[in-house]
Amino acid sequence: xxxxxxxxxxxxxxxxFRGFDKEEVHAFLEKLSTEFESLFNxxxxxxxxxxxxxxxxxKYLQIENKIQETLTDTETKSSQIIKxxxxxxxxxxxxxxxxxxxxxxxxxxxxxxxxxxxxxxxxEKEILLTKLKTxxxxxxxxxxxxxxxxGEEIKESRRPEPSSGVEVDVxxxxxxxx
Numbered sequence: 001x002x003x004x005x006x007x008x009x010x011x012x013x014x015x016x017f018r019g020f021d022k023e024e025v026h027a028f029l030e031k032l033s034t035e036f037e038s039l040f041n042x043x044x045x046x047x048x049x050x051x052x053x054x055x056x057x058x059k060y061l062q063i064e065n066k067i068q069e070t071l072t073d074t075e076t077k078s079s080q081i082i083k084x085x086x087x088x089x090x091x092x093x094x095x096x097x098x099x100x101x102x103x104x105x106x107x108x109x110x111x112x113x114x115x116x117x118x119x120x121x122x123x124e125k126e127i128l129l130t131k132l133k134t135x136x137x138x139x140x141x142x143x144x145x146x147x148x149x150x151g152e153e154i155k156e157s158r159r160p161e162p163s164s165g166v167e168v169d170v171x172x173x174x175x176x177x178x
Contacts, residue, residue, distance in 0.1 A: 003036065004040070005033045005036050005037035005040060006033075008032055008033040008036055009029065009030065009033045011029060013025065129174060132174060132177070133170050133171075133174060136170045136173050136174070137170055140170070
């Protein structure tokens, strides 16, 4: 049997010859009913409050789960982004190293070509200087011959004069031409 405040108030007892005082029993039952009603109402209020707390807890648990999922997704995505960034940085470094190696190789090849060209130009300069000195010496020699021939013609037509040789400084001429 479930007790309610009304069932306590309406409880009927059998009458017996020497039983309890009817008024006293009714007064006690009235107090008991009032106290039980108060406890019953408090229990109902606590049940309602507990149900509300359960609903809030359920909402908070759902929010917590969503936050956990979001956090996990964010960690996964950030890890992937970091991994991708590291791969991309590695690729950029690799390409930069390849490019620098290639540029360095080209620079070395160009430097070797320039050295070779400078050496060739120096050799050609020496050859040209030698040829120029030869031409100047030859021309000086021809000039001396012409001067001597001119001197002999003058001797035949005039009185004899001492002949002066023509001296040509080949190195001085070459330096002036350069």
